Amino acid sequence: MAKITYADAAKRAIAEEMRADPTVWAVGEDLGRGGVFGQYKGLPEEFGPERIADAPISEACIMGAAVGAAMMGTRPIVEMRFSDFALCAIDELVNQAAKARFMFGGQAKVPLVVREPIGMWRSSAAQHSQSLESWYAHIPGLVVVCPATPADNYGLMKTAIRNDDPVVYMEHKNLWGLEGDIDDAPAAIPFGKARVARAGKDATLVAWSATVHAALEAAGELAKEGREIEVVDLRCLWPWDRETVLASVRKTGRLLIAHEAVRVGGFGAEIAAVVAEEAHGALKAPVRRVGSPRAPIAYAPPLEDLLRVTPATIARAARGLFA
């Protein structure tokens, strides 16, 4: 067992896959300097400018070129810098990458890993802070991954690179420096397998990405009050692990979903709806959801903080499950 940061864990997975498979390459703005968050640091030196390729500020072309390069037998890792900027490449991702395999009757596969850093950090305002994962979960053809821990960022990145379809891979900007344990010989983590981050019998709390850590803190608070909360880290929004969530809810009878994204139309609504359809009889209390208000994210810290999903907001909602 060793320690590794969230950023380095993904980088280690990329480096290993690039060593093993010469068709894997990465392309995006500023990669030659190690990426805007340093998440490629050292890779240009090892793999050279062809395989860790700089790109112009042309998100549509970065994504579109990766689609073409994927159809021609390479496995591009596409760096979008901020998930907000990936909106410049929505046609390329949604109309082209996600649909090519289907539309062409299976003649083409588009193995892409689209790295889209998400989330609020500090004073980055409305165009550098969003969490848009639920948009992509809506699109047939895309995989959506939101890792919460360094070990998961390693294991899910391995699976993403080996996967034959486009993967929207959303890392949270606040987690880059997070340290965590990693096995000495870590394995790839399959898509669609949630992780029970904390076991409990009284309520189920589903989260993903950075919100998992806030959820664990909230569960710690509730434990002091005698409530044992089971925290499920969903890891992937598509495919998402219905079985683990439903089994947990059938055990606890209560469900809270917490995510940083805007609550309206967020993926929590999908989980709540499926639980209502499949496990209604097991529910002892109405399902609750915590998410951001439906307002653009403000720059000023006190205003920005109003929108944050925090351990306190999650704990408050969790207490409501027992009211």
Added chain:
Amino acid sequence: MPSSNSAPRNFDAARYRAFYRTMWRIRLFEEAAIRAVADKLVLGAIHPSIGQEAVAVGVCGNLAREDAMLSTHRGHGHTLAKGADSLAMMRELFGREGGTCHGKGGSMHIADFGVGMLGANGVVGANIVIAVGAAHAIKLKRENRIVCCLFGDGAINRGPFMEGLNWAGVWKLPVLFVCEDNGFAASTRTRAMTSGEGPAARARALGIPAEEIDGNDAALVDETAKRLIGEVRGGGGPRFLVTKTYRLTGHTGVDPAAYRPKEEVEAKWKDDPIARLGAALIAAGLSQADLDAERRAASAEMDGAYAAARETPWPPERRAYEDVQDAGDPRVAAF
């Protein structure tokens, strides 16, 4: 634009006789497809390229099978000229099993990767960035293939045009861009909606050598494409070819194109690229009977494709859920 109805220098009659047949194959494929729209056998939109056949044969006639080609919503001609099977294409338009894409794409998403045809596209200009990526992969893999990307004059006003040409120029990628300038962006005259001097000027501004030719002269398109493709294949980086042509029918199979004066269209029919190549072949010594034989062969092929496509069953239901993606069950909890 100079006309070249007499046989020019180095006129290769055998080569152009084959072009002539392919041009008729394209024309008659599309006429059959328009009939099928009227007969309610083709239910989705089709975008005929009638009048633009010289570009398809002249450009694709210089591509090797392993070269990649990316086309547009108006792509039947390119696809046939690249070597796709007319019956598989007709089945695709009819939405039938045995179509190039199992009937899942239709006219706007025809692809035949087996002949290097990497897809028509329903989004104008979207193929440009995909094409430069295909070329990027070729360069990374040190292959000797090239990519040909065809698009219309309407595409030059989309962002991917600028981004894709810049990308190709930065990496000196093996791409031939072909702007098939038929004068119309859907039902709007492109020049009314285009600032500046047009496609060639824009390409040159991005550092890509560009030239503009009469796209209704099959032999001229052939000679020019051959030279430019040679330069691209030789490592010279991207090239840009503008072929001036005219869409003799409407934007879609049901568009009467009433926004164009009748006289304009009648005058353009006199510049029909098939008739022009036929005249050049006669001047080179072929007989009218030779030309009629080519047309009859093409006609028999396309009538056969129509009849066979009509008799072909629909795709089985499982096709609706095949090739969505490996992860997750697309049917989960839908109904």
